Amino acid sequence: MRQYRNLLAEIDNMEAEVEKLRNEAATIRMRNDDERVQSSLISDKTGEYATKIADMTIEIMGVRSEAIEKMREVSRIISLVENPDYKKLLHMRYVRCLTFEKIAVKTERSYRHVIRLHGGALLEISKILEKM
Template identity: 35%
Template structure:
């Protein structure tokens, strides 16, 4: 694993966490859209089964979300420790902003008061300096 792959693990896990959250919200909306109608006709167990099935999917996704978030915290801490070992504070700021906080290149350039090309140059230098232990 190279330095960039090591650092990208956090961004990839964060994207996974957001996808799971969206899935949970989607299923919750479907469950909430179910309405109860009362009539004299016999109950349908099929609709209850579907509701239970959907609720179980939500619970399964919530477990998956907790696991993904725990992984994200672990990976982000590991990435942060590797970044802190750099002697150059500009490299540290750039890598934390990009790989821990998930900022765009444009926002990083603005925050650091650099041009975008300079940020990309610094990024390449920082990647060559960072030491990873895989």
């Protein structure tokens, strides 16, 4: 179930890298506007950045697609849980990616109780997965 969260973190990292590339490309364009440099060098650098950004954007789309599939798989497994408290907690933790602290606040329960519920929910998930 952590695979979904790991994919989301990977997407965040990739998007940060794309943003960094965009900023670098903008810096090159601004710097080149101030300096008189051969235009072919400017367009080569700009083209390199555009290619890198396009490639990473395509890669991000692939990882997003994979994340959506994982989320569907996680949601399907969670839907098999019978206990509604477990189901709600698992959804909040593994689909919405909330911390245990935020889950405790939203459900108006103590952090310790949420951790206890989580342990029970994972036991139920283990039983479900054994049957599959």
